[in-house]
Amino acid sequence: MDIPVRPVVAGLLVIGLTAAVLTKARAGGDDYFPPVKDxxxxxxxxxxxxxxxxxxxxxxxxxxxxxxxxxxxxxxxxxxxxxxxxxxxxxxxxxxxxxxxxxxxxxxxxxxxxxxxQRITELPKWVREHDEVSRSEWQHKDVGSKANCPACHVDANDGYFEDD
Ligand code: HEC
Ligand code: HEC
Structure with a gap:
């Protein structure tokens, strides 16, 4: 796998995420949440x-x-x-x-x-979607918090939380 080579794979910023996680993310569903326009x-x-x-x-x-x-x-x-x-x-x-x-x-x-x-990051479904993200990935200096969605989901501010 060519993981560290490209900065972005399938809409997820590569921060040293494991191959298994990235492979799964690429195969992911269509998760669009209309961004805040107000x-x-x-x-x-x-x-x-x-x-x-x-x-x-x-x-x-x-x-x-x-x-x-x-x-x-x-x-x-x-x-x-x-x-x-x-x-x-x-x-x-x-x-x-x-x-x-x-x-x-x-x-x-x-x-x-x-x-x-009160936390999106504690919703059962959110936790399940992220169960392959390891502790070291959460603690990566470019992430820092589970609530820092755009660190991994590069198009989060446009409402896209997956690859396509
Ligand atoms: C002064 C800074 C500040 C402002 C302004 C602010 N927040 Fe927050 N918010 C925080 C902090 C700090 C956290 C905890 C972040 C973390 O755990 O990394 C947080 C977390 C959250 C979370 C939970 C994220 C999760 O873990 O799922 C939600 C939802 C949220 N804020 C919504 C709002 C809304 C809605 C507004 C506007 C009314 C708002 N915030 C304004 C500082 C702020
Ligand atoms: C450390 C990187 C990272 C952070 C930070 C992160 N995610 Fe994710 N997220 C992922 C990965 C990797 C997947 C794919 C998991 C899978 O498919 O098994 C994912 C999957 C998802 C999915 C499911 C997408 C699909 O195709 O089904 C949603 C929705 C999502 N994340 C929302 C969020 C939200 C909202 C935040 C911030 C509150 C967030 N994520 C923060 C890495 C992250």
Missing amino acids: KPTVDECGSCHMAFPPAMLPAASWRRMMVELDDHFGDNASLDPQTAAHVTRYLVDNAADAGGRRYGRKLMKGVAAGASP
């Missing part, structure tokens, strides 16, 4: 990390997250009430169990109705 949401939710597609979490998750922004994974991501209301509406309207159902349905497998998980 300007205030891109501005406010895309500054510390990528603006995660709303179809990756259910509406209850976004509602809960948006009222707990003063302690957002240890950061203060608070917004003025007007902006918060706007962003909440956008996220909820396009959530995995609302307008984004068509795209988010698969990722919701194993998530109980009404549950409000």
